[in-house]
Amino acid sequence: MLHHRLLPLLLLLLAPAALAQTPRADLLIRNGRVYDGAGGPAVLADVAVRQGRIVAVGTLPADYPADTVLDARGLAVAPGFIDVHTHIEDDEVRQPTADNFLLDGVTTVVTGNCGSSRPSLRRYFRTLDSLHLSVNVASLIGHGDVREAVLGQARRAPTEAELTQMEALVDSAMRAGAVGLSSGLIYVPGTYARTPELVRLARVVARHRGLYATHMRSEGDSITWAIAEALQVGREAKLPVQISHLKLSGPPNWGRTTEILGQIEAARAAGQAVTIDQYPYTASSTSLSTLLPDEVQADGRDSLRARLARPAVRREVVAGLLRRLRRRGLRHFSYAVVASFPPDTSLQGLSIEQINRRRGRPHHARHEAATILDLVARYNAGMVFHGMSETDVQAIMRYPHNMVASDASIRVWRQGVPHPRGYGSNARVLGRYVREQQVLPLEEALRRMTSLPAATFGFQDRGLLRPGFAADIVVFDPATVQDRSTFEQPHQYSVGMRYVLVNGRLTVSEGRHTGARSGQVLRKF
Incomplete structure (x- = not known):
């Protein structure tokens, strides 16, 4: 009889415990337009994250326990x-x-x-x-x-x-x-x-x-x-x-x-x-030396400089550069712009044509080709090629x-x-x-x-945004997301990425880096 009298009390005590069995999320993203990454349309859903993993995706109870809640109303949520x-x-x-x-x-x-x-x-x-x-x-x-x-x-x-x-x-x-x-x-x-x-x-x-x-x-x-x-x-x-x-x-x-x-x-x-x-x-971007023939670049930079110092080799390489220019239907090396040149940072952002003119050389493709060889012999510049x-x-x-x-x-x-x-x-x-x-x-x-x-x-x-997957998640505004970086002013961050999680850690919050460093090395075995 004692057992039956205690049963209602036991059930009453167990009810809150049953609710407590729902793992408490470290972070809960609410009301987002969730794109799971598989290519299907968005669904209005919540995403719960715990210990670096996604633990739930869907319409979660209003009292779902979580330490941090992000409101993604009107935002896209994606892997x-x-x-x-x-x-x-x-x-x-x-x-x-x-x-x-x-x-x-x-x-x-x-x-x-x-x-x-x-x-x-x-x-x-x-x-x-x-x-x-x-x-x-x-x-x-x-x-x-x-x-x-x-x-x-x-x-x-x-x-x-x-x-x-x-x-x-x-x-x-x-x-x-x-x-x-x-x-x-x-x-x-x-x-x-x-x-x-x-x-x-x-x-x-x-x-x-x-x-x-x-x-x-x-x-x-x-x-x-x-x-x-x-x-x-x-x-x-x-x-x-x-x-x-x-x-x-x-x-x-x-x-x-x-x-x-x-x-x-x-x-x-x-x-x-x-x-x-x-x-x-x-436009592409790579090193200036890619414009030169393979054989000229063999055996290291000292050999490259020695070859370019020989008049016959130099004439042959210049002729090749001019043929390349003609195939493009261009008269000048305006399409080649210096991105990085540590020996002289004042050249960064200038085209080969502009650098040649700055040096007071005749405005002719042959002299621009010679400028290319001078730069490569000095340092292998990083370039942007339009x-x-x-x-x-x-x-x-x-x-x-x-x-x-x-x-x-x-x-x-x-x-x-x-x-x-x-x-x-x-x-x-x-x-x-x-x-x-x-x-x-x-x-x-x-x-x-x-x-x-x-x-x-x-x-x-x-x-993918699936339970059990690593909690790498981006929450962005589809109406405002945009690149701001340009060829003329490249050092500008994109806008519209509201929140970014890496392995469950909030790494971007309200468009600003939090300083979190929770990345992992992904080894394939």
């Missing part, structure tokens, strides 16, 4: 953006908060692109672990660095013994957690590699279920041949291919998007896994297997005159190409920034 093509090496120590990425909605970056990475990713990942960046970082192993570690900058094929050494370095990087192999086939020493070398190294990557990401040999006149080589590496090594920053450079190549996208789509139809990425601008068509940019953007990428470093505030893509690539897509020009629907643009890159690079618990 944190994944930038698959970055170059953060060297800047992560100076700027570990990575403000330019976070304020553009990016919570994860993939570095080690274009054949350039840290040679020892195991050591690099330990360094990142100790730095505690504000963004998550994954890395490719760079073919160029692997080749240089074994062959230096020699312009020749590796011996079998050397190739075996290179394979061992790639295998070590993959065991350390690299997501794949990258190549930069317009850069020394990557440009000296032939296709069989790339296939051998890619086969090592395939054993670890990684991918091959390539800055191809050509993005202009020979682009179809370059795409064919990239596809060949993927076919023969049996691994996915990621074509970096697809574009058509130079007016003679404008309008070839149907041709190159058809080539990629044909490979996909034949069963190949092929994806691309793109930054949403009509040479793409807006029509092509939009046509490539519409391709469904295309991801948004910045091809940028962690920007150090007010340093140089860099390409604006480092500050505003995602916001530019959302503001200019989604809201203003309607090139893409919002839900599709978000898929390109979230679940597509996560699936491509193997981030199994990111890229």
